[in-house]
Amino acid sequence: xxETKTGxxxxxxxxxxxxxxxxxxxxxxxxxxxxLVERFWSRQEFRVDWWDFASLRNPAHTHxxxxxxxxxxxxxFATNPAGNLPEAFHDWIESxxxxxxxxxxxxxxxxxxxxxxxxxxxxxxxxxxNAAHRAGMDYWTSIPQNLxxxxxxxxxxxxxxxxxxxxxxxxxxxxxPSPSL
Numbered sequence: 001x002x003e004t005k006t007g008x009x010x011x012x013x014x015x016x017x018x019x020x021x022x023x024x025x026x027x028x029x030x031x032x033x034x035x036l037v038e039r040f041w042s043r044q045e046f047r048v049d050w051w052d053f054a055s056l057r058n059p060a061h062t063h064x065x066x067x068x069x070x071x072x073x074x075x076x077f078a079t080n081p082a083g084n085l086p087e088a089f090h091d092w093i094e095s096x097x098x099x100x101x102x103x104x105x106x107x108x109x110x111x112x113x114x115x116x117x118x119x120x121x122x123x124x125x126x127x128x129x130n131a132a133h134r135a136g137m138d139y140w141t142s143i144p145q146n147l148x149x150x151x152x153x154x155x156x157x158x159x160x161x162x163x164x165x166x167x168x169x170x171x172x173x174x175x176x177p178s179p180s181l
Contacts, residue, residue, distance in 0.1 A: 014040070014147060016048045017068045019056070019089075020078040026052070028110050029078035036074075036143050044147060053079075056088045069096045073147075075137075076108040077128055085124045093128075097135045107132035112141045 016033065020026040029050075037046050049068050055061040069075055079085065112125040121129075132139040 012044060014044045014046050014074065015068070015072045016046060016074045016076060017065070017072040018048060018050050018076040018078065019053060019065075020050070021053050021080055025078035025080060025111065026050075029076055032076060032078075032108070032110055032143070039143060040147055053086060053089060056086070056092045062092065066092070066096055066099075070099055070103070072105060074106050074108060074140075076110060078110040079124060081111055081113050081122050081125070083124070085127065090127075093131050097131060100135045100137070102136050104137065105135075106138040106140050106144075107135070108140045110141070 016036070018029045018033065020029050033046075033048055040046075049065075051061065051065050055065060107128055109125045109128045112128075113121065129139045
């Protein structure tokens with residue numbers, strides 16, 4: 001933690017940008033953010049910016065949203081599984097991917113049914129997952145166990161980390177897709 005001039009320790013900040021499709025998606029995002037803050041509030045301070053998809057079509061907002069996304073630690077996309085993402089949405093995402101400059105962070109695909117191994121992943125969530133990876137970001141469908149991103153300081157710590165089976169790795173190892181016809 002950082003110490004301020006008054007000697008009081010300041011918690012590190014976590015910037016969250018939320019983009020939501022409609023009222024139902026906004027409610028899902030609110031629940032997600034409430035749980036995120038509840039889980040990590042003792043160690044993190046949060047700044048959450050809220051934007052609906054329509055804001056991406058408004059030139060007065062796109063620059064602000066872009067700036068927030070470039071600096072965000074977490075970008076939440078709350079969208080219903082059915083349907084396609086608007087073209088303006090794709091254009092906006094493609095505009096910030098090369099500008100993040102290897103800044104770590106996470107993209108959250110709320111309501112992504114592909115997070116449940118047995119279900120089909122709609123193209124919009126496959127796109128979000130791919131966009132996150134192209135931007136050098138993690139892709140989440142739920143709140144992680146830890147927000148800290150520390151670089152291991154020794155070979156032993158790398159070795160220890162490599163031997164751990166996380167829930168994501170366990171999911172991958174136990175996923176058996178049905179054969180396609």
